[in-house]
Amino acid sequence: MSNKVNEFEILNADDAELMRISREGTLSLNLDEMKAIQTHFGTLGRNPTDVEIETIAQTWSEHCVHKTFKSIILYSEGEEEPEQIDGLFPTYIQQATEEIAKPWCVSVFSDNAGIIEFDETFNLVFKVETHNHPSAIEPYGGAGTGIGGVIRDSLGTGLGAKPILNTDVFCFGMPDTPYAQLPKGTLHPKRVFKGVVAGVRDYGNRMGIPTANGAILFDTRYTANPLVFCGNVGLIPRNRCDKSVEPGDLVVAIGGQTGRDGIHGATFSSAELDDTSENLGSVVQIGNPIMEKKIVDALLQARDHNLYRSITDCGAGGFSSAVGEMGEHVGAEVHLERVSLKYEGLAPWEIWLSEAQERMVIAVPPENIDELMEICEAEVVEATVLGTFTDTHRLQVFYEGAIVADLEMEFLHNGLPKPIKQAVWTPPQHPDMASRDKETQNYTEDLKQLLASPNIASKESVIRQYDHGVQGGVVINPLVGAKNDGPSDACVVTPVIGSRKGVIVANGINPKYSDVDPYLSAAAAIDEALRNIVAVGGTLEKTALLDNFCWGNPDKPDRLGELVRAAKACYDIATAYGTPFISGKDSLYNEYSDTTTGEQRAIPSTLLISAICVMPDIQRAVTMDVKTPGNFIYVVGNTYAELGGSHYFGIHGFIGNKAPAIRADEGKLTMERLSSAINTGLVRSCHDCSEGGIGVAAAEMAFAGGYGMSLNLNDIPTGDEITADDYLLFSESNSRFLVEIEPQHQRAYENHMSSVPIGYLGTVIDTSEFVIKGTAGHLIVETSIDVLKSAWQTPLHS
């Protein structure tokens, strides 16, 4: 054995000693897992080496294996008998996709990203993942390597996709948090905000990938645990979507050198943060976008010359994860002294586990190695043969001739004990808020306050820092309207230059509803993502979804109960709408504990749904800005008295108990008819009703288009008894839109939509006035689009 390798003395360790080893080594393994390792090595009659135990810890980490989503859960609501769920992922996510069975799904859940069909020549890959823990500690580096990592997921899907679009969603603490209220050891939300945006900007812009879609949300509970979702869409030739590894193929590493950065990233991300986490600097990776661009340039040439059989990226767990996964069904032999290092002095396990960025591993048939090296040399990219894929079904790691790890693939990938977890759900009770119609007849201030609330306010100062025009294919920008500053519902790009076939990408996220019911929050996230797709001219028929769950500690039954609720909604709503999941990810343990006070905080249960839709002809796309005075504004879809978790309740300090419900049959019909109307050319502009309801949607359409509106609430279609003006104006019921219709199309439009609840809301006017009449006939909003726009633009201006 090499003298640079240590053994872990576990054979005779008792439970306390096993847990000490796990904790002090940042292994994030629980007692059952430590015992399984102990038993396995007991049968071998030896202790594991550090390389071996680190490999197992990484492979079994929540981050890499998603064990919570695969474990058996006993779930109970109130007094009812517990329900046994054999894995949230197979039961709700995978099952939904199987039942929906879309023929255009090429590869789901098996590769680094999901793959769907695009045109005769190309498919699309799409992946969104999070980089939350690193971004909490080092926002710039954490976020930059987050986008860098998800780009490598596209590049590591099939035989490699060309990255064509980035999407980013961030959740931060409130920007005006007083410094005195910051939890110990955490950065101020403003600093996190600034660092994360700069990190994503510098990485994405340098890679030459347009960032044309995203969202930013704020809630105090994200202060210690900010969320950074990074997504990437890639374009891949249809005949480059399959991969395989043959014994005898060379294990080749391409790209950056290996250093001590990012060690234990996988296991660190699988635990809670506390007030000492800020000292864990080495777990954050260091990004170099130009290196990654060079890898893309070199690999896509090698791909097109058919020089390798399989590819994956070095993400969490570094070589350990990449080689371990690629060689799972054959075996692999790797020689660590061949790895190109940033500096001397790394122990073998550090080389093996390092999460140094911008590295890919490919399986190269020996006869192709010279040609591969030539391409890499021409692009000035380092490539190193680390070893060989074998037929031993073992993962064998050598250092300077000595074997430092010798693991059975079977134990590594299937030896993880399947835990049984407890989950409970108890509906919370919050104080409710009544309509304020009795107190006031003027909601102008409420509307301004909603537009100015940080979740709704303009994000232009951030969006402009991203290059959304590079690659020349963006046809619907993130900012639209008369002055290019209105909030687009989704972006549309044409990835094949010269073709009018488009890709729409949108997101839905509603963590506020989780405070009422995570089921409704998840359902609303799906509905919102789909609304955004439909609003620019997409269709449910051609839309696929990604799920990204960011949750608290799933070992706590109440947190897990919320996760079960959300997963159930994913199944119910995705199958009802016929929109399959093609990939997803989860980030759990987003909790913070103060080790001195014992205070525990979890983030709001947060599900991000990202949607991707193939659009046959981008000439049919519409935007949300009103176009012409004299046109009519219609509400599409029923409004209900559903303000639980709404922004309107929020600005008055309430949560409430009735969050927007999903009526999927109604919603599906509404979206299908509206898609059809848009594609027939009957709709001049369209905006979805989401945060702030009809009031905010109408104001945004008006000031984006530069024209006023004269509206009244009398003909808003309602699904239940709802007469209060503020409820009508600010309810956040799902599956609703506002549309602008030209007078000459009014009849055709009404006929087209006859099976769907629609109502006339008012007209676009040739002045800057923005007025709304309440149900009793008097003005309840009387202002101008300039005032509203300024309220919306000012808060996050700089």
Added chain:
Amino acid sequence: MTQPKVLILRTAGTNCDAETNRAFQLAGAGTALVHIQNLISGKVNLSDYQILAIPGGFSYGDDIAAGILLAIEMRHKLTSALNQFVADGKLILGICNGFQVLVRTGLLPGSNTSEMTQRATLAMNTSAKFECRWVDLETQESPCVFTKGIKAHVYLPVAHAEGRFTAPEDVLSEVETNNQIVFRYAESRYPDNPNGSDGNIAGICDTTGRIFGLMPHPERFLTKWNHPRWTRLSETQDSVSEEGDGLVIFKNAVSYVKANL
């Protein structure tokens, strides 16, 4: 003559090469994407081409300053090939990072001596950040062969952090006197002038008009659907062409080569 040939130069961090390639192809040129290593090694000869295009991006990460490392590499490793290319009356186009490179090689605004010396710079935007937005440009009287017959007002996107054209007074007045300013931002106030450029300068050419650099991206406006407000354009009121404002720049280059080289 035969089809004009364009060499689109690539290096680590180049990222607008595909759309620049597309623009020249639409304009009728034959194109090749060539990594600078292949020019330095002699695998590819610059003399086989009539147009050299340096696309946008972040060459070598824009480390030290935008475009400077590629400029040094060109100045020192491609000296004679570049001098010959210019002496042969061929065309050079630099867009965004390419413009930064041309200014840092000294090819723009150019000088009377044969030495390549930097006389101007593209400094950090006055907003101190990267910004992506569409801008109105006013076409100036200039000898630039790329903008011959172009509209008086052109609408193009910018996307950069270092685009503020600035130079010593004497250089600025020389550029002005020689009519080397090709495009100015239509207004001097931010954000219409997105970077705070002296004289609202968005693009300049050398005194011959054959070397042209600009911060805006003409290759991003090749069709109507690139326009940020195409959904607002009405077929009855606006004269909407399916061709974007940017394409004519590439077409002019190709026509010039056909007629003169």
